[in-house]
Amino acid sequence: QVQLVQSGAEVKMPGASVKVSCKASGYTFTTYGISWVRQAPGQGLEWMGWISPYNRNTNYAQKLQGRVTMSTDTSTSTVYMELRSLRSDDTAVYYCARDSSGAGPYFDSWGQGTLVTVSS
Amino acid sequence: QSVLIQPPSVSGTPGQRVTISCSGGNSNIGNNDVYWYQQLPGTAPKLFIYRNNQRPSGVPDRVSGSKSGTSASLAISGLRSEDEADYYCAAWDDSLSGAVFGGGTQLTVL
Numbered sequence: 001q002v003q004l005v006q007s008g009a010e011v012k013m014p015g016a017s018v019k020v021s022c023k024a025s026g027y028t029f030t031t032y033g034i035s036w037v038r039q040a041p042g043q044g045l046e047w048m049g050w051i052s053p054y055n056r057n058t059n060y061a062q063k064l065q066g067r068v069t070m071s072t073d074t075s076t077s078t079v080y081m082e083l084r085s086l087r088s089d090d091t092a093v094y095y096c097a098r099d100s101s102g103a104g105p106y107f108d109s110w111g112q113g114t115l116v117t118v119s120s
Numbered sequence: 121q122s123v124l125i126q127p128p129s130v131s132g133t134p135g136q137r138v139t140i141s142c143s144g145g146n147s148n149i150g151n152n153d154v155y156w157y158q159q160l161p162g163t164a165p166k167l168f169i170y171r172n173n174q175r176p177s178g179v180p181d182r183v184s185g186s187k188s189g190t191s192a193s194l195a196i197s198g199l200r201s202e203d204e205a206d207y208y209c210a211a212w213d214d215s216l217s218g219a220v221f222g223g224g225t226q227l228t229v230l
Contacts, residue, residue: 047219105219110164
């Protein structure tokens with residue numbers, strides 16, 4: 001069955017960077033894109049961007065342009081999301097999700113989530 | 121302020137039918153498919169409705185989705201305690217070139 005397993009919780013200082021991983025299994029890795037979605041404590045869902053493991057094309061949310069980078073390693077079926085210049089309002093649970101559509105948030109499988117806490 | 125607008129909360133008693141609305145614009149719901157996600161407390165979201173009105177396997181047929189113009193709605197009939205969760209609508213936004221979510225609706229089963 002499709003599984004997305006994310007790396008563990010992180011605590012970072014303001015201004016630092018964080019890199020979260022998402023390892024996929026149970027399907028052909030290059031066939032589906034991966035999106036990242038975050039959820040601040042007690043808040044709603046926010047789409048961060050998308051990457052194609054097939055050709056490494058990316059599309060980032062305008063709000064995060066310049067601070068976020070998504071990458072893939074097809075040898076290990078893993079997608080990475082790096083967020084730089086962390087601020088306190090980046091504290092959130094970060095999810096990866098398999099994206100079954102070219103345009104449109106068709107997220108049919110989700111990782112378990114990774115809590116990133118930004119605090120001094 | 122979310123691009124897609126949902127009521128913060130709805131409630132119903134067991135067996136009732138509830139609906140959750142999602143209002144957008146021409147650049148998102150008006151021109152693209154709508155998706156719904158269910159998030160149980162402390163868990164990752166789960167796909168609940170795709171392409172406006174399609175149910176993934178495992179989602180019961182008492183759940184339905186619809187779309188008209190720039191609005192969409194999710195209906196759950198025969199309400200059960202296990203339906204208590206947060207529900208989010210989502211769509212692609214052509215102007216933003218990205219996916220957008222509603223603010224979420226908390227469903228309480230009284």
